Amino acid sequence: MDNSVRIKFDKIDRRILEILQANAKITNAQLSKDIGLSPAPTLERVKKLEQSGIIKSYHAKLDPEKIGLGVSTFVLVSLIGHNKGNIDAFMKEINGIPEVIECHHITGTGDFILKIISKDITAYQKLMLEKVSEIKEVDSMQSMVILSTFKDSKVLPIPA
Amino acid sequence: MDNSVRIKFDKIDRRILEILQANAKITNAQLSKDIGLSPAPTLERVKKLEQSGIIKSYHAKLDPEKIGLGVSTFVLVSLIGHNKGNIDAFMKEINGIPEVIECHHITGTGDFILKIISKDITAYQKLMLEKVSEIKEVDSMQSMVILSTFKDSKVLPIPA
DNA sequence: TTTTGCACCACATAAAATTTTGTAAAAACA
DNA sequence: TGTTTTTACAAAATTTTATGTGGTGCAAAA
Numbered sequence A, B: 001m002d003n004s005v006r007i008k009f010d011k012i013d014r015r016i017l018e019i020l021q022a023n024a025k026i027t028n029a030q031l032s033k034d035i036g037l038s039p040a041p042t043l044e045r046v047k048k049l050e051q052s053g054i055i056k057s058y059h060a061k062l063d064p065e066k067i068g069l070g071v072s073t074f075v076l077v078s079l080i081g082h083n084k085g086n087i088d089a090f091m092k093e094i095n096g097i098p099e100v101i102e103c104h105h106i107t108g109t110g111d112f113i114l115k116i117i118s119k120d121i122t123a124y125q126k127l128m129l130e131k132v133s134e135i136k137e138v139d140s141m142q143s144m145v146i147l148s149t150f151k152d153s154k155v156l157p158i159p160a
Numbered sequence C: 001t002t003t004t005g006c007a008c009c010a011c012a013t014a015a016a017a018t019t020t021t022g023t024a025a026a027a028a029c030a
Numbered sequence D: 001t002g003t004t005t006t007t008a009c010a011a012a013a014t015t016t017t018a019t020g021t022g023g024t025g026c027a028a029a030a
Helices: A011-023 A027-036 A039-051 A083-093 A119-131 B010-024 B028-035 B039-051 B082-094 B122-130
Strands: A056-063 A071-079 A100-106 A113-120 A138-152 B055-064 B072-078 B100-106 B112-118 B138-152
Touching: A011 A027, A011 A039, A011 B055, A027 A039, A039 A056, A039 B055, A056 B010, A071 A083, A071 A119, A071 B100, A083 B138, A100 B072, A113 A119, A119 A138, A138 B082, B010 B028, B010 B039, B028 B039, B039 B055, B072 B082, B072 B122, B082 B100, B112 B122, B122 B138
Parallel strands: none
Antiparallel strands: A056 B055, A071 A113, A071 A138, A100 A113, A100 B138, A138 B100, B072 B112, B072 B138, B100 B112
């Protein structure tokens, strides 16, 4: 798999990455102007960044409210046991729930933090009662409802 | 601003949104095949979805580890006061810190939850000490370090 | 110094996006 | 219900963009 390879990239590549994170729909011609190269080598660099796995994918970002998704939450989850089998089983269940858009294993009080998005509070409650809390590995849960989102950047700060 | 308008979209639009969330780089020709329309009306629909603000933007997703970002955290932040002035001041500071990629106002114990990404634990500590905890509106903070990420979906579940 | 290998540019070609035009179906209206 | 208006669509033409090719300069290694 070679998943932890350090790939080298220079200042120009870094600039390409910054631009494509902020705006994936830029044309190669415009991108090449912005970074000060001609289109051909610009495209080469982008392809290399894709092939090396530095660029994983491209996504459209939607407005949750405009598609009828009014409630987002973070949920801290504790499992009944912390062995690999339990965690795997839990993850398998979580993967099958599209409303759970993130799942991270964390240090601290809980074991996992989930990000969940749903239509409204009613739908959220139903989801939690009928799906999440039904997972047998789940011990306790603590919800934090998002009142408003002030920052949601898709641009990672690339270290020098 | 007209920010909370309900825009109507049908089943075809919903499929377009699902596809573009998962893969923004699909060609219009391929997209039109997938949804069973010809290229022209397909493109029209995409443009309308963009103009209405349902599609907000397009982003490249990078591999954090491959660009040298090894530590991600969630941080619960409590402010010293909960009035609008304090919150605005806090938000202004947060917006100036690129390592803070998300900031949500939440219910529950804390006031805010941040998602922070940095090079390593040392860089994280430095960031927290010198930037975040220096914000004068901040009272207390509680960090949760992400050990591993099992799910990080860029596809929102669009309600029927 | 010569060679090798990149990284680049300019240009040609292929592919894709976008516009235009015309038509049919659906919705609004009298 | 019949008429008008609007909307959605396809096909084809046009414009824009991506992509491939060949050639040049420069830097590092022989």
